[in-house]
Each structure stands twice: as C-alpha cells, then as structure tokens.
Amino acid sequence: MDKVQDNRAWFLIIPVFLIVAFSAVVPLMTVVNYSVQEIFGPGQTFFVGTEWFEAVLKDDRLHDALVRQIIYSLAVLAIEIPLGILIALGMPGGRSAKTSLTLVLLALPLLIPFNVVGTIWQIFGRGDIGLLGATFRAIGIDYNYTNNSAHAWVTVLVMDVWHWTSLVALLCYAGLQSIPPAFYQAAKIDGASKWAVFRYIQLPKMRGVLIIAVLLRFMDSFMIYTEPFVLTGGGPGNSTTFLSQYLTQMAVGQFDIGKAAAFSIVYFLIVLLFSFIFYTIITRTGEGEKK
C-alpha cells in the first residue's frame, strides 16, 4: 500500500511525542547528567568526565553479572524456542472450544504480575510447603533453591520457561495458522514425511514470527528483574544476580549514583543495538511479505 506524503501528519503524532518524551527524554537526560558528575549532596556536584564509565568498564562484579546474564539469556533461548515450536505444532487448529481453551490456558502465565510469578514459584519450590520441593525431597534429592546456587539458577531458568514459553508457542501458532491448506494437501500427495513438512513448509512460514520471538525473548530475559528478585533475591551469593539487579543494587542499595548512571547508559546502548537489529529485521520481513 502506497502511503501519501504529507507532513501535516505530524499533528497526529504530537500527543504521543509529548507524552513519551516526558517519560523518556527527561529521565534519560538526567541519567546522562549524573553519569559525568560526582554528587556529594544537593548543589555539591563536580564534573568528572568519563571517570564513571571507566570505573564501570573495569568493574569485575559487573563483568561477572554480564557473563551470567548472557549465559542465562542464551539458555532461555535454547530451551524456549524449540519447546515453543514443539508446543505450537501440537496445538489443535480451527475455531473449536478445544482451540480456545488451549489458547487461554497457554496465555495464562503471561498475564500474571511478575512478582506474583516469583511468589508462585516460591511457594511451589519450597521444601517444606511446596509441591515441587517436597517431591524432590521425597525421591531423595536434597533440593534447596535458597542456599544451593545451582538449584537457584535452574529454578530461575525453569520459572522463566514456565512464564514465557507460551509467548513463543503463541507466535509460532499464529505463523502456522497462516499456511494455506493447499500446501499440506500438496505435501500429502507427494508423500512427504512429517519432518519434510516441518522443514520445508512449516519452518519457512514461521520464520518471521520466530525472529520476533527470539528477539523479544532475548531482550526481555536480558532485562529480567522482578522474578528472581522475589524468588532468590539475587542469591545465594551472586548466582542469580543479573544485570538489572546489579544496577538497582548500585543505585538504590549503595547509592552509587554516578556509577549506576554510567552503567545505565552502557546497558541502554546494548539494548538499543538489539532494538535496532529487531527493527531492521521486522520492517524488512514486512516488506518482503507485501511484495
């Protein structure tokens, strides 16, 4: 569809522009301001240049958190994407009550407040009152997510799988639904195997939604905060302290504002880079389909 060139369209954008600018530009400028200053108190600030940025880049605990974050995000993708595809393939089609029920049940975890997700897993995983924890103990595994770092890490990962795999499944399902029945009929006539149908019909048709799913899941898991905060509080030790958590500790816990601000900017730039890749890919995918 060809769009008409008309700069008066800006009048329609202005409300959005103002309201988002108020919430985005002013705070971002404040962060930039902090990141180059040493703050001793109200009115007592000194310009320190790039000192905070250098401190951030040399911070070992930050490097650890970054490595943990990347490993975690990759693990999330490695589990959720294949599992999501598998679930989408098993979903019933058509507009039946079964389809509706499946969609609603699958979507349910996506609509739970993030801290309640943490709470659910807290009461599910505890050894004394939780079904999961008690089951593990009954079969002889000394499961305890509050003082075993490996258990804590796996629990946070499983919680993320529980929380977000449905998103991947729903997106893939939407992709599968767009395949015309004729494709399957042709494959059936050719005697194609299930794998061949998946590899040459379903997977290519899911390409667009899969890219969206991968990027959304990567970015969301890259910014995860509330769920591990409620479940493990970042511990035991630092085993589940991810980037957002470390940032909040720095800004609120230690009141290290300059350094936290510099870190915020670096963090924001990383996410911005991924946003740009995301934007480029999905706008191109859209163009490809329209032609």
Add this chain to the structure above:
Amino acid sequence: MSKAAVLAPGALAAPANIRRSSARVSNRTIVLVCYIVFLMLPIYWMVNMSFKTNEEILSGLTLYPHNPTLRNYTIIFTDPSWYSGYINSIYYVTLNTIISLTVALPAAYAFSRYRFIGDKHVFFWLLTNKMAPPAVFLLPFFQLYQTVGLFDTHIAVALAHCLFNVPLAVWILEGFMSGVPREIDEMAYIDGYSFPRFFGTVFLPMIRAGVGVTAFFCFMFSWVELLLARTLTSVDAKPIAATMTRTVSASGMDWGLLAAAGVLTILPGALVIWFVRNYIAKGFALGRV
C-alpha cells in the same frame, strides 16, 4: 502472510485435521498436554494454598484443602490496607489504558497512512522505549515525579507506564489499521466526511477488534509491571503487588494470605483473556503477525 489469515485466525486451520486424521493420540498432542499440566501445577498449588489455614500449610503436604477456609480472602476484602491496593492498581491501570489509547489512535493512523519527515525515526524511537530496561529509569523517574509534585499519585504511575504502553499501542494499532484498505478513507473524504467524523464514525468501528486488543494489552502490561509502580508510590497509590511484598515480609510469612492475594491478581487477566484469545499472538508480536 495473507491478509485473510490476519483477519480471521483459525479460519484456515483445516489441515490440522488432515494431518491428524487417525484416532490415535499423536506425540505432539502428548507434549502439549504435558506442558499445560506443567503450566497449571504451580497455579493450582497457589489456589490450593489460598483456601488452607496456615496450620494446614505448615503441618504437612496436602494435595487439596482438607479444611477449606475463606479466612485469607476475608482478610483481604475487609482490611483497607489490602483492598485499597487493588483499587489503586485498577485505578492507575485504567487511567493508563485511556491515556495510551487516546494519544496512540491518531498517531497510529498517521503512521499507517502517511509518509512524513522523520516518520521512520519516530517509529524506531518509540520501539526503543518499549525495550528500555525499567531499572535504568528508576532513579530519574523518582526525582522527576517528586520535582513536579506527582509522587505517590495514580496519575504518576499511569504516566510512567505510558513509556512502554504508548509505543506498544501505536505498534499494535498500526498493524490493524494497515489491514484496512486506503480506498475506504478516500471514499469517505469524497463523500464529504471531515477527518474527525470519518475517524469516529467510519474508521474506529472498522478496527474495533484492534482497539479492544490494544486496550487489553495496555491493561495487561500496566497490571503486571511492578518496578516503576513501586518506585513512584508510597502510601496513597500503592499497587497491590507492592502491598504483597511489604505486608508479608513485615508480619512473618502468612502463606495462605500471600497465596490468596496472588490468586486475586491473576483473576482480572484470566477473565478478560477469553475475549482476545485469537489476537493475543498479534499483540505480543507488536501487531506484526
């Protein structure tokens, strides 16, 4: 992807029956059923716990409440410090949904119909805000809202949530609006409709499904967000999610009460999701499916 599939998800799903014409249950269905059981178990456990007394919870594992009690729910519905949390949450979430839709509708129309200077840049800029780590904005938000005197008000949280909800609304609505052919606009203008009249009486009814879905997503994302909501409030506008974390840690662990409060935060989503079930993927894909 064809437009028909976008407009009527599920309409082309006959092949699913062709693929699995035999009566035996396929492996894929087993995976799906197992996964749904895995999804429901933790939720069931919380619901189960919310009907138990604390003595029963702590005295041993029971798969269903042996002495079902409504005590936990009664506490929440009679204690103002609990139920005001729900009222606060619903209040700012509703405000946010109204603001987001009001500003996003015209903007989405502009993006879907016109080319103008900087359109792609603004569209991208909106996306970056949806993707911004909330932790980055905590401190400056706190100071900004304190400076302008909005701290601990519902409007503060509603405005803060606009940071990610307005871009989301613009993206989803733009997806729906692009599905409406341009010719409709042109015909209306030839018939002498003014822009506001056309938009209100012709265009909006055509994309009402899109508006409904967008409202749902704004509601949902504002409802599940805790970090900003907690930072910007202390007493008067404190959301239920924050009430949960604070009250519970202060008075020891009242597991039953915590579970009941959790169940009540799931309910709104569980109730309205039925209406948007066919569009939920489109919403999460920012209108791009």
